[in-house]
Amino acid sequence: MVKNDGSVLIHSDGGSYKPLNWMSPPATMHIADREELEDSSTFDLADDPDLQQLWRVQAAKSDDLLKIRVYSVVGELSHDLGVDPGLIKDGVEADLQRLLAEQIERLGAGYTLVRREYPTAIGPVDIMAKDANGVSIAVELKRVGDIDGVEQLTRYLELLNRDPLLAPVKGVYAAQKIKPQARTLAEDRGIRCVSLDYDAMRGVDDVEARLF
Structure with a gap:
């Protein structure tokens, strides 16, 4: 080539x-x-x-x-592929964050959005929300959820729960795919895991049309 x-x-x-x-x-x-x-x-x-x-x-x-x-030419093809648009990633964490903020009810009935990129002294929490009972929920988003993401969310929760105006703050670890070790660690720490269907969230996957 x-x-x-x-x-x-x-x-x-x-x-x-x-x-x-x-x-x-x-x-x-x-x-x-x-x-x-x-x-x-x-x-x-x-x-x-x-x-x-x-x-x-x-x-x-x-x-x-x-x-x-x-030693022999079997075939020769030439293609003009046009202007290179560069690499365009679809389904990055920023896309997941935007879609989940717009569809916060995917975390549960009665959930409401407080803010995206909620600021803390150690970095922004992806999404801050409240559940149906008014309890604060810190959401960490990943495309592929591994143990590092659980540790990151744990640090946020430890800091946020020191604020009497927010405490108690619960955690949700949301990703397109969550590795088994990460899920085990998160659940052991009282963090709920949520799997996100990116295609369904952006409206290109008709769940009702699936056979299974």
Whole structure:
């Protein structure tokens, strides 16, 4: 695979998405065909009579040289992919935070939003809410919930519960996926775990249409 930025990648037929070898840009490439190789005094085709092309890819900033021997061309395709839009992530924590703030009832009936990015001395809590009984709820959001997130929420709860105007403050650990060890630790500390369905929250998944 040859890209417009000068990079060259060599892939196998299967087994891995990672190329077997590659040359990163900037680089220059020269393709010597059979006719050029026959005229070349630096290459002896007697040692490689089936060779059709020799690709030489030279790195611009080092002495690295990639040589590719081509014995047959099965197919050649060229595609213009247009302007590179860059990497656009969907379903990051900021998206989850916004959607959950708009749909705070997913945490339970009667829940109300107090504030997103609730400030504390050790950093902002993702969402501060109140349950149907008026109890303060600190929500920590992750795409994938691991033990570090539980520890982070624990620190927030310890600090928030020192404020007599807020205490008692309970914790909710919400994520698209919560690892078993994190769930065990959270529940042991009295923190409720909530799994979030991102597609359902943004309205692209019809739950009623599911077979299971």
